[in-house]
Amino acid sequence: MRLIRIMRQRLRSLLRHSQAEDDLQRELDIHLEQLTREYRSAGMSERDAADAARRAFGAIVDTAEQCRDNRRVRLVEDIGKDLVYASRLLLKSPGFTATAVLSLALGVGANTAIFGLVKQVILDLLPVRDPNQIVAITKTSIQLPGPSSSFSNPFLRDLQSSANLPFDGFLGFDRRDQIAMLVDSAAEPVSAEFVTGNYFELLGVHPALGRQFTPADDQAPDAQPVVVLSHNFWQRRFGADPSVLNRTIHLNNHPFTVIGVSARGFAGLDPGHSPDLRVTISMVSTLVEFPGPPPLSNRGSRWIEVFGRLKPGVSANRAAESLMPVLLQDHDLDPGRSRRTEYRAKVLASERLHVTPAAQGTGAQRHTYERAIWALGLMVAAVLLLACVNVAHLLLARASARAHEFSIRLAIGASRFRLVRQLLTESLLLGVFSGGAGLLVAYSLGRILVSLVISDREHSTVAVAPDAALLAFNFAVALAASIAFGLAPALQSSRSVLAPGLKGAHSYHVGRLMGRKVMISLQVAISLILLSGAGLFMRSLVNLRGIDLGFRTDKLLQVTLNPSTYAPERLPDFYNQLVEQVRSLPGVRAAAFGRQRLISNAAWKSGIVVPGFNPPEGDNGPSRDVIGSKYFSALGIPLIAGREFTDADTAAAPKVAIVNQAFAQFYFGSRNPLGMRIGPGGGKPDYTIVAVSRNAKYREMREATTRFWYVPFAQLGSDTSSFRALTLFVRTSSDPASMANSIRAAVGRVDKTIALFDIKTVDAQIGDNVRLERALATLSIFFGMVAALLAGAGLFGVLSYSVAQRKREIGIRIALGARPAQAAWTIVRGVAHFVLVGVAGGLAVTLSLSSLIHRLLFGIQPNDPLALSLAVLAMWVIAMLGVSIPASQAAKVEPASALRGD
Helix, strand or coil: HHHHHHHHHHHHHHHCHHHHHHHHHHHHHHHHHHHHHHHHCCCCHHHHHHHHHHHCCCHHHHHHHHHHHHHCHHHHHHHHHHHHHHHHHHHHHHHCCCCCCCHHHHHHHHEEEEHHHHHHHHHHHCCCCCHHEEEEEEEECCCCCCCCCEEHHHHHHHHHHCCCCCCCEEEEEEEEEEEEEEECCCEEEEEEEEEECHHHHCCCCCCEEEEECCCHHHHHCCCCCCCEEEEHHHHHCCCCCCCCCCCEEEEECCCEEEEEECCCCCCCCCCCCCCEEEEEHHHHHHHHCCCCCCCCCCCCCCEEEEEECCCCCCCHHHHHEEEEHHHHHHHHHHHHHHHCCCHHHHHHHHHHHEECCCCCCCHHHHHHHHHHHHHHHHHHHHHHHHHHHHHHHHHHHHHCCHHHHHHHHHHHCHHHHHHHHHHHHHHHHHHHHHHHHHHHHHHEEEHHHHHHCCCCCHHHHHHCCCCCHHHHHHHHHHHHHHHHHHHHHHHHHHHHHHHHCCCCCCCCCCHHHHHHHHHHHHHHHHHHHHHHHHHHHHHHHHHHHHCCCCCCCCCCCEEECCCCCHHHHHHHHHHHHHHHHHHHCCCCEEEEEEEECCCCCCCCCCCCEEECCCCCCCCCEEEEEEEEHHHHHCCCCCEEEECCCCCCCCCCCCCEEEHHHHHHHHHCCCCCCCCCEEEECCCCCEEEEEEEEECCCCCCCCCCCCCEEEEHHHCCCHHHHHCCCEEEEEECCCCCHHHHHHHHHHHHHHCCCCEEEEEEEEHHHHHHCCHHHHHHHHHHHHHHHHHHHHHHHHHHHHHHHHHHHCHHHHHHHHHCCHHHHHHHHHHHHHHHHHHHHHHHCCCHHHHHHHHHHHHCCCCCCCCHHHHHHHHHHHHHHHHHHHHHHHHHHHCCCHHHHHHHHC
């Protein structure tokens, strides 16, 4: 209670300062009056009693000050006065304040925007119960280039049924983007996630509406056609209508009942890809066609990502060791893993399971963007450092102009600590203003970053709305920056020399100017690092865009269709009918079907049988595609020899195949491949090679040349797993994007229940493929330009200050016969070697960062001479612009005026 009373009194002293002062004065008057009465009672006269009371009481001012000190709010009051004084000073210098705030706001806001990306992509934990107990199960072997996260459903069930494992449970899921949803007779594409029945229960996520899956929903194959909508999809597609519960929707033309809506903000275990809806794994055969035996019972079909929840206190290594017996059992039960060869035995013996903490999810998004985000983080940190140095320049110049004020305050008794505190208060106030403006910059730049860095598919899960952590980071950076740029000028200004300061002269000395020149070197070095990065990333982007992909990208549209309800024997007729409809559209120059979308990061490897050829151990075989007639003409891939597939290559005709140059070279060497027989792995070599095509890139632009072989979809018979969903390629005579509606109408004329997926021009697809490189190039150029301008402004400020300080000296030199050019050169020479030191330092740091940015570059090395030379040239031009005006001012100094001190 006493503490509360004291705090209340102190708070009252702060908030009601005038009344507290009045109370203090009344209290002092009462004490004096009491003493006076005592002395008067002792026989003194009124005047003598009053004088004696004042002498006995002591100095009233000192007593009042002691009373104020006893309130323990003096420091707060002084800081408040400092803030008021600092605010007045900043308002009196709107140009200085605006320049400093804008410079810092750009640096603070850029860092906050990058932190927002880092937080969401790298740091944020999954919104589930005890996320630190969630782990991912992966597998490595000598056959895999990296960890594999795909397992079979029987293996997952083995884990779930195993006793005495240090896990509270296991769950599995698989994502599929090409699911057609039919609602109110309108087909639309949706993304779906197949999850185990214990998915939500094990994660500890509660529904926003209805109920979620239970293990009972995932027992019998194809028995529980129920679906849980994601919160975003429920709002976007159904307008957050609660009556959607128990409604029937059709997925790939199969009826499903909506039983619930998942929690708001829950995107699943892959935060970068939130599915529209979820169904149970037991329904996978209903919606997805798998090659070979049923996927739910096939141990050779590995398509499920497996996660587990560790029991408390269990280490990842111990958990991984506990799973090995289950893996060995899987080897024994899988007939496809029989040790047929010595190499196969080595592969199986090398397989190891790993348990990886997954509190942030699968890590797919983090793996894609982490390096680029850290590179951007370094850029914006450099920009903030540059802004701090620039503001420090401004504060030093401002402090020099206030030398007279500081000298007077020191002369009348102010301590140096008091001056430092006052100047730091001004810096902190600038930091607060910059933090507020930085929030606006962060929000705007955050939206730009998301649109540049994150692909369209992931926009829904990466937001730019500020939260408490972002606000705290923003102001923490602003305040840290304000201390960084304010401390040195404050300490230096508190050492003002009294005598010249009181005379009104600037407290200029060599050491102070030297410190500013050192800062110039730092600015030049930082700017050169950013300009070098801009040059490297720009050159890398140019190299990527200049790659010969092997096909023509102009005026080419691609759209994927999945006629999931068609019987296998009807599919060839459907596709042939549809392609003829599209070819007859005005503006269409060519159209053809193929299975694999271009530059979509998708790959389809296939075993191969080539008579007389024994593949080397570990060879994964060539890539394979299923295509229609006139495919090569539509894509603009030249044929080196032979002919294209035609409409006559049907199931009744002899089987034919086309291979690319890499395939022909690998399997046939110098022999002519035309007429050779090949076949799929495990099958007969009953395909005759009828043509050799030029090499082309399919998966991504950076991929090495890949062996490819093509077969016509009409000859695959009932094996529809490889060609049920095909991509239609349309070459147009005008803007291909404008043909999207015409193509939708053409598909609708054939079957209006068919949904179209990912209608996109190939140029746009390529743009997505180089999204990171384009973002890095764009942002590095922007930040490089900002850095160069700040460095140029800093150089201009230092030299202008130098000219002002040395005006009298320059005037004397000119009066003694020095030419104006010599006076200008004196100024330039004084700072030239600091610029050269900055250039050398910047180049050294750039080269030392080569290991960080090497993986972000394509076709060039981090020490690329052209990019570094252009950066040095650009920095040199900026430096010359910053030097030219002060040097010109030095050359124009009038000796008479300078000697008079004008």
